[in-house]
Amino acid sequence: MKIALTDLPYSPNALEPYISAKTLKFHHGKHLQTYINNTNKLLEDEKYSDYHTMTDILLNAEGVLYNNAAQVWNHNFYFFSFSPKGGNGPSPDSLLYKAICDQWETIEAFQETFVAQGVSLFGSGWVWLCQNKDGFLEILQTKNGDTPLTNGKIPLLTFDVWEHAYYLDYQNDRKKHLSNLWNIVDWRIVEKRYVSN
Ligand code: MN
Numbered sequence: 001m002k003i004a005l006t007d008l009p010y011s012p013n014a015l016e017p018y019i020s021a022k023t024l025k026f027h028h029g030k031h032l033q034t035y036i037n038n039t040n041k042l043l044e045d046e047k048y049s050d051y052h053t054m055t056d057i058l059l060n061a062e063g064v065l066y067n068n069a070a071q072v073w074n075h076n077f078y079f080f081s082f083s084p085k086g087g088n089g090p091s092p093d094s095l096l097y098k099a100i101c102d103q104w105e106t107i108e109a110f111q112e113t114f115v116a117q118g119v120s121l122f123g124s125g126w127v128w129l130c131q132n133k134d135g136f137l138e139i140l141q142t143k144n145g146d147t148p149l150t151n152g153k154i155p156l157l158t159f160d161v162w163e164h165a166y167y168l169d170y171q172n173d174r175k176k177h178l179s180n181l182w183n184i185v186d187w188r189i190v191e192k193r194y195v196s197n
Contacts, residue, residue: 035071083186
């Protein structure tokens with residue numbers, strides 16, 4: 001199998017001023033492209049010929065192949081969570097809205113907790129809103145390239161906490177970067193990922 005770079009679903013300047021065109025061009029065109037190139041190079045090895053899908057890799061691979069492939073998956077999921085029409089918030093009549101309020105009382109409290117988890121992640125990684133096997137929502141951190149799919153969770157939303165995601169625009173202010181992302185999260189997309197039970 002071979003992985004190709006997926007085009008962004010918006011123009012590079014569409015998420016400004018929250019993510020600059022410069023950051024997006026580096027993040028998508030250089031960082032994600034490198035993870036793709038690394039994954040494809042590793043997959044040339046015959047010992048991986050049983051892997052036919054990204055899921056095969058994420059559930060079975062280890063080490064450098066897992067790290068690179070998981071980074072490809074995480075980045076595509078991340079880039080496809082935003083839209084210039086974002087910042088809309090969950091629909092008050094959606095099941096996801098109800099589930100978030102059942103757990104965190106308000107959307108604002110959820111967002112604060114989510115950002116705090118991103119800020120407190122030591123080093124590089126990701127912060128996620130996931131649905132666990134029992135259907136309940138949870139916020140969790142993953143280190144480096146780890147993806148919650150490997151642990152049987154359903155990801156609904158993620159923010160990239162690697163410095164390459166924000167350093168050009170925000171330097172060391174990770175909290176400001178993460179807080180600003182709420183202005184571009186497209187909740188219509190997040191709602192579609194939520195599995196109602
Ligand atoms: Mn990244």
